[in-house]
Amino acid sequence: MTDDPVLDPALTALLPAGFRDILAPNAANEARLIDAMMSTATGHGYLRVKPPLIEFETSLLQGPGAATAERVFRLMDPISQRMMGLRADMTAQAARIATTRLKNAPRPVRLCYAGEVLRTTANQLNPEREVVQVGAELIGSPTAEADAEIILVAIEALRAVGVERISLDLMVPTLVPSVLAKLGLPAKPLSALRQAIDRKDVAAVEEIAGDGAAVLVGLLEAAGPRTEAMQALSRLDLPGDAREALDRLTEVVELVTAVEPDLSITLDPAENRGFEYHTGIAFSLFARGVRAEMGRGGRYRPNHDPEGTATGFTLYLERVLQALPDPKKPQTVFVPHGTPRDQAAALRRDGRITVAGLTPADDAEAEARRMGCTFILRDGQVAALN
Amino acid sequence: MTDDPVLDPALTALLPAGFRDILAPNAANEARLIDAMMSTATGHGYLRVKPPLIEFETSLLQGPGAATAERVFRLMDPISQRMMGLRADMTAQAARIATTRLKNAPRPVRLCYAGEVLRTTANQLNPEREVVQVGAELIGSPTAEADAEIILVAIEALRAVGVERISLDLMVPTLVPSVLAKLGLPAKPLSALRQAIDRKDVAAVEEIAGDGAAVLVGLLEAAGPRTEAMQALSRLDLPGDAREALDRLTEVVELVTAVEPDLSITLDPAENRGFEYHTGIAFSLFARGVRAEMGRGGRYRPNHDPEGTATGFTLYLERVLQALPDPKKPQTVFVPHGTPRDQAAALRRDGRITVAGLTPADDAEAEARRMGCTFILRDGQVAALN
Known part of the structure; x- marks a missing residue:
């Protein structure tokens, strides 16, 4: 089983x-990891759902799904003659379920799911076009407790599969837009300013932002470990809604650290890229030794429910695997041809894996070795093959 | 959670x-049933594999995949500009893995898999266009022991999820073709004869088949419970290769009944429809009370390996579910806002499902009921809600 497709x-x-x-x-x-992550979420009352791989394009690209539009495989439905898409993300599907099929269920609704998502294009950072997404959504609670619960369940799910030294990066994607809105800049310098912020180019921000420079540079420079970042942020003269967003951030940090006092938390208050559809606290999860994020999430507006609010997380199985040791090949017991069936059945009941010999073999041990077994069943006893 | 999409x-x-x-x-x-069926197969040494949802069309439709050609969703690959397909069956994928990636692995190779398969069209009998296929393939052993193992593992997998009163229908799809080949009929009456056999129209068979009538009618009339069927078949004057195929059938019945003496087994020696790509013993599995088959399988020639031979089974999760009682909604414990986190964590470690209150509630019990919980955590104790 050592054929490595990558090498051939x-x-x-x-x-x-x-x-x-x-x-x-x-x-x-992989199946075992998915099961463990789902068990963590279902233990917290998240109801497992399974949306289909294919939906109508219009439905798939609503709300949080809009971000995937460029990567969705399209198919013509021979039955309805309407365009369908292969899901590239399951967040919008779960939100759709919550706001349509479960519209009468008591709020908040907690849902979790795991499944394949597909993308038309691949790139060096994401060479896979079929990956497994594991996620949970908490729909209908605007509270900081909900923000914190989603972060804590995501961390617990990662721990459940053995990921260690997890770190949390917290963002407030609405912060910069609400500061920018107050500046009243014309479209062109506004766009240049946005780009400068995304590049974290302090000099350019100071040049373009005028009155807003102090706050914007302050947001950029506050990025870092949570204690120092919170202190730096508290000194900034922020507009009202930005201040509220920061208060929420403080609250979430407190709720998370109450449960996870040793968790490494960094704040990145000016970060926005990749979180454009988020409407509140957003986050990324990392593990020491893996450069790319394990998962991400945050608060958003669910599709089919413009008044609603939700928060959720997505974990990327392929990234989680990078943080874990390779699985061991299980050990197997060779059962020579003619061995009474109940002996092998008893071994399987004890959790052993048996491999039946389908033809008589002159040298049963040699046959067991040829089949890659490490044990043999002989005279009703399991013997190790040296 | 009682919204019924079927009714709305x-x-x-x-x-x-x-x-x-x-x-x-x-x-x-569903996830639990898939896991249990896969565990049965992996316990017998079947290695779990996971082929992709999408492959090149040419690859997907090779060998046993050819039967799915009319039902495959096609997609253009923007990278290679080649046609791809969404898998409608995983048997060919597993066979491809065995004969390419695992071509150097010792024979026989045992593989198992579970995943979604998709079809362009739906009909009344199969209204779903996305279903879960659970299967196992035993590749590279031509023995009756291999035929029997596949049947027995399939039955054990069904039992593992609670399916009872299973019955096995055995077929030899090569039998009729090998009798027909001896008759030397011209194309037109041969085609009419094939149709008469498929219709089980004894009168028409007698009229068209000439010298072959006695054997063909004998095969049709032998269909039924195994003991009587085997006796009827033993009296037929069959050509050499048909006799060999029947000897194999006898052997497989003996191997299966040695392990499953009480299993209801019927033989349908003239049946061929839906098993066109099979090259040896084929079978269907039924459960009392479910009209459609739970699964099927048999011997075939794997793709990429014209000299090879394999046998395997497919179980249809949707059909298996029809044979089982509906799952119960799990009971949940409401954890009022402000409860120390470690109390809820201890409950989850005991296998309980907790649902956290995200805001303070004046009447925690009312809130617990509103959320659909059947228990509440109060003063560190779990109390039932009446």
Whole structure:
């Protein structure tokens, strides 16, 4: 089972770029990790749902799904003659379920899900076009407790599969826009200013922002470990709604650290990229040793419910796997041809994996070794093969 | 969570025909059943694999995949500009993995898998266009032991999820073709004869088949419970390769009944429809009370390996669910706002599901009931809500 498709171009060419076969022991390991992460969420009352792989394009791209529009595989439905899409993200699907099928369920609604998502394009950072998304959504509670619960359940799910040394990066994607709105800049300098902020180019911000420079540079320079960042932010002269957003951030940090006092938390108050559809606290989760984020989430407005509010997280299974040791190949017991069936059945009941010999073998031990087994069932006893 | 999408046309219209949201508690139940069926197979040494949802069309439709050609959703790959397809069946994918990526692995190779398959069209018998396929393939062993193992693992997998009163229907799809080949009939009467056999129209078979009538009618009339069927078959004057196929059938019945003496087994020796790509013993599995088959399988020639032989089974999760009672909604414990976090964590470690109150409630019990909880955590104790 050691054939490595990555190393064999002839085999890789069997599949389109970005698609792959997951072999043993990885496929079973992935299933086990998904199950453990889902169990964490269901333990907190999140109801597991399973939306379809295909929906009408219009539905798939609503609300939080809009961000995926450029990456969705489109298909014509031969039945309805309408355009359908293969999901590139499940957040919008869960939000749709909450706001339509479960519109009469008591609020907040807690949902969780795991499944494949697909993308038309691949890039160096994300070479896969089929990945597993694991997520949870808490719909209908505007509270800081809800923000904190989603972050804490995501961290607990990562811990449940063995991810260690997790760090949390907190963002407030609405902060910069609400400061910018107060400046009343014309479109062109406003756009230049936005870009300067995204580049974290302090000099350019000071040059363009005029009266807003002190606050904007303050937001940029506050980025860092939570204690220092919170102090720096408290000194800024912010407009009312930005101040409220920061108060919420403070509250969420307090709720999270009450449960996770040793968690490494950094704040990135001016960060906005990739969180454009978020309407409140957003976050990324990292693990020491893995450069890309394990997962992300935050507060958003669910589709089909313009008055509503939700928060949720997405964990990327492929990234989680990078933070974990490779799974071990399970040990197997060879059961020679002609062994009474109940002996092998008893071993399986004890959690052993048996591999039946389908033909008589002169040398059963040699046959067991050929089949890659590490044990053999002999005279009703399991014996190790040396 | 009682919103029933089937009963609400406005909600059903949200999704294309044949696609649906699986809600709680069904989604978690499905995941549990898949896990149990996969555990049965992995316990017998089947290595779990996970092929991608999308492949090149040419690859997807090879070998046992050819039967799905009419039902495959096609997509243009923007990267390679080649046609891709969404898998409608995973058997060919597993066979491809065995004969390419695992071509150097010791034979026989045992693989198992579970995943979604998609179809362009729906019909009354199969209204779903996205279903879960659970399967296992035993590749590279031509033995009757392999035929029997696949049947027995499929039955054990069904039992593992609670399916009772399973019955097995055995077929030899090569039998009729090998009798027909001996008759030397011209194309037109041969085609008419094939149709008469498929219709089980004894009179028409007698009229068309000439010298072959006795054997063909004998095969048709032998269909039924295994003991009588085997006796009837033993009296037929069959050509050599048909006799060999029947000897194999006898052997497989003996191997299966040695392990499953009480299993209801019927033989349908002239049946061929839907098993056109099979090259040996084939079978269907039924459960009392469910009209459609739970699963099917049999011997075939794997793609990428014209000299090879394999046998395997497919179980249809949607059908398996029809044979089982509806899952119960799990009971949940409401944890009022302000309860120390470690109390709820201790409950979850004991396997309880907790639902946190996110805001202070004047009447915690009323809030617990509103949220659909059946228990409440009060003064560190779990109390039932009446």
